[in-house]
Amino acid sequence: MKLTTSLGLIALLVEAALGQNFPECTRELLRTDDCAAVVNPNACYNQFRWNARTLGCIEGENDTQRKQRACKCCSCVGTVMCNWVTQNRYCS
Numbered sequence: 001m002k003l004t005t006s007l008g009l010i011a012l013l014v015e016a017a018l019g020q021n022f023p024e025c026t027r028e029l030l031r032t033d034d035c036a037a038v039v040n041p042n043a044c045y046n047q048f049r050w051n052a053r054t055l056g057c058i059e060g061e062n063d064t065q066r067k068q069r070a071c072k073c074c075s076c077v078g079t080v081m082c083n084w085v086t087q088n089r090y091c092s
C-alpha cells in the first residue's frame with residue numbers, strides 16, 4: 001500500500017472512531033433556546049467534571065431532550081463536551 005493511501009485510511013478510521021461531526025457553533029445556533037440550555041450551566045459542568053451527573057446540568061424537560069440539546073450544541077461549550085456526548089453515546 002502506498003504511504004498516502006494508508007494515511008488516508010487512518011484518517012478515515014479516526015473519524016469513524018470519533019463517531020460524527022458536530023454542528024459548528026454559529027451565532028445563529030448559539031441564539032437558540034436549545035443552545036442556551038446547554039451553554040448556560042457552565043459552572044455546573046465544572047463542578048461535576050463531565051460524569052454521568054453532568055447531564056442534569058443541562059436545562060430540559062427530560063434526559064432525552066437534554067441529550068439532544070447537548071449533541072446539537074456541544075461545540076458551543078467546547079471539545080470536552082463533544083467528547084463527553086460521544087463517549088456516553090448520547091447522539092444517535
Ligand SMILES: *[C@@H]1O[C@H](CO)[C@@H](O)[C@H](O)[C@H]1NC(C)=O
Pocket residue numbers: 061062064065
Ligand atoms: C421529553 O421532552 C420532549 C420535549 O418536550 C418530548 O417531546 C418527549 O416526548 C419527552 N420524552 C419523554 C421520554 O418524556
